[in-house]
Amino acid sequence: GIQVEQSPPDLILQEGANSTLRCNFSDSVNNLQWFHQNPWGQLINLFYIPSGTKQNGRLSATTVATERYSLLYISSSQTTDSGVYFCAVGADSWGKLQFGAGTQVVVTP
Amino acid sequence: ETGVTQSPTHLIKTRGQQVTLRCSSQSGHNTVSWYQQALGQGPQFIFQYYREEENGRGNFPPRFSGLQFPNYSSELNVNALELDDSALYLCASSLSGLGYGYTFGSGTRLTVV
Numbered sequence: 001g002i003q004v005e006q007s008p009p010d011l012i013l014q015e016g017a018n019s020t021l022r023c024n025f026s027d028s029v030n031n032l033q034w035f036h037q038n039p040w041g042q043l044i045n046l047f048y049i050p051s052g053t054k055q056n057g058r059l060s061a062t063t064v065a066t067e068r069y070s071l072l073y074i075s076s077s078q079t080t081d082s083g084v085y086f087c088a089v090g091a092d093s094w095g096k097l098q099f100g101a102g103t104q105v106v107v108t109p
Numbered sequence: 110e111t112g113v114t115q116s117p118t119h120l121i122k123t124r125g126q127q128v129t130l131r132c133s134s135q136s137g138h139n140t141v142s143w144y145q146q147a148l149g150q151g152p153q154f155i156f157q158y159y160r161e162e163e164n165g166r167g168n169f170p171p172r173f174s175g176l177q178f179p180n181y182s183s184e185l186n187v188n189a190l191e192l193d194d195s196a197l198y199l200c201a202s203s204l205s206g207l208g209y210g211y212t213f214g215s216g217t218r219l220t221v222v
Contacts, residue, residue, distance in 0.1 A: 004151075033211065041197055043152070043213035086151055096142070096165050097211070099151030 002027045006087055006100035013077045013107045021072040021103045023087030031090035032063055033097065034072050038083045046072070046085075077107045111136050113202050113214035121220045122190050128219065130185040134202030135212045140164070141183040143175060144199040146216070152199055158183055159205055187219075195221045 003026035013019055025032070034046040047054050051065040058077075063070040074081055084104050088097040114133040122128050134141050140159045144152035154167035158177035172188040181202070187194055197216045 035213075041146075041199075041216045041218070043199065043201075045211055045213075088151075095157060096154045096167065097144075097152075098154070099144075101151050 002089055002098045004087060004089055004098055004100035006103050010104045015107055015109050017077050018075045021085055023070040023100055025068050025089045029089040030092050032070055033088050034061055035086045036083050079107045079109055082107045113200055113212050115200050115214035115217050117217060119218045124190055124192060124221055126190050127188045130198050130217045132183045132200030132214060134181045138202035138204050139181050140203045140205050141177055142201045143185050146197040146199060190221045192221050195219060
């Protein structure tokens, strides 16, 4: 199956700082999504981005499909950005997703 | 528009027992996927249901089974519970052909003792 590696595993940020999270995957994919899991376990879909660049407020993401990686940018971080960020990939647009191990982000005031 | 609802939120079972977890999909979604998330790990795909039929299965034994109903809600059944089945079970609904429409529920936290 497709292997997904996320880095770094942990990230501690001061409020207002910027950061970049990375996701590498081992094979071609037609589905790549970034999720944020809050402390209560809820997974929130941030981006569907099998290729290209998207922005949503302070968050943006870029996927370079030919080089098999994706980046998630968090700008001007806030304490509410704390949680675990997961990258998930799939061979098709609506089926099984293979998740990475996640990046634990802690934003301190 | 209602989101994905899972019940119960927490559950404690004894090894060897059976458990049923429930999921109501988001309005307009016709596909339901179930994931298991062990502590400190990413979610792992269990199976997916589309039009009441299993449509893909991950590396889980047959004692993990499911159902999807005509209203697209779903159940996950686990027989002969083992200690390693302790995890957060997540349900996600989507509209077929539109994977980016994944909406996850808040999960059911199962503890097997």
